[in-house]
């Protein structure tokens with residue numbers, strides 16, 4: 001089998017939907033989760049794409065995630081709601097949350113949805129893109145299972161929790177999307193480096209003795225580091241406060257690891273805030289100013305090694321255009337998907 005193979009998106013989508021249906025998700029929720037996973041691959045965020053399917057199926061199979069959650073919104077004020085996720089998959093809960101949040105912003109200028117009893121929701125950009133395409137300025141926060149130390153500590157305590165911000169640009173399908181983990185590198189990418197024996201830059205991780213390492217395997221068995229030292233560590237801590245403590249979800253190292261802790265619900269928390277772009281000026285003036293900033297930035301003298309200047313979200317947009325019809329899957333991923341096919345009795349479209 002080749003190292004990587006391209007498959008039509010429709011084929012991967014249908015396969016993923018069928019797997020989730022076998023695990024008792026409704027057709028519409030199976031479709032929602034499958035589309036969000038595929039969108040990550042399409043944007044080149046493969047660490048949060050279809051490669052993670054076995055993680056979510058295992059949680060459903062082991063009954064530590066609920067395939068048929070009954071989501072409940074509790075009104076706090078006209079523009080603030082609390083969403084109880086009933087331990088459903090994070091994708092379903094967060095998508096419902098962002099739709100409500102956008103609606104509240106359109107009605108009241110600002111919307112805030114705080115979410116508890118959720119699970120890992122994948123790539124934040126899924127929810128950020130949705131809000132930006134509906135003409136909102138948006139922030140999406142989540143906490144996550146422990147992976148990073150607070151500054152100065154030698155033990156994982158906070159999540160790689162991504163900081164997420166988005167707003168529309170003049171190009172409707174190409175919003176500004178800043179979606180970044182608080183670790184130096186996504187843990188999925190570290191695992192890949194470990195498998196391949198690839199060297200990683202110093203500063204990404206410590207080995208199990210607390211020494212900086214550039215060895216992927218030693219890093220994977222050691223401890224991940226936040227980006228920017230105490231700044232990334234502070235952001236990850238903030239995410240635990242707003243995503244975990246503030247929402248009523250698990251926090252302070254108690255969010256269960258989706259991959260290896262099946263002792264109960266993970267109880268992840270998310271916080272979403274949306275603002276209408278036209279609160280202080282017209283929507284078109286807002287867009288003109290965003291466009292002005294992008295154009296000016298792109299004309300600046302380039303640093304050594306740079307041919308072009310991109311805005312956050314643009315590299316992923318460019319990737320998604322290239323992967324409009326098909327997605328590249330690695331050999332390892334194909335093998336894992338084939339295993340799922342035989343485990344759940346779904347016809348595999350993945351051939352050697």
Ligand SMILES: NC(=O)c1ccc[n+]([C@@H]2O[C@H](COP(=O)([O-])OP(=O)(O)OC[C@H]3O[C@@H](n4cnc5c(N)ncnc54)[C@H](O)[C@@H]3O)[C@@H](O)[C@H]2O)c1
Nearest residue numbers: 122123124144160162177178179180181186310311312313
């Ligand atoms: N749900 C969770 O618990 C969880 C935890 C960690 C990470 N994640 C997800 O992992 C994904 C990957 O995170 P990451 O930190 O590895 O992303 P990354 O480092 O690839 O990108 C971070 C940001 O930098 C921007 N960027 C990249 N190259 C750029 C360039 N040349 N010019 C300008 N901007 C550029 C990107 O558009 C993105 O907004 C995210 O989608 C995140 O939501 C999820």
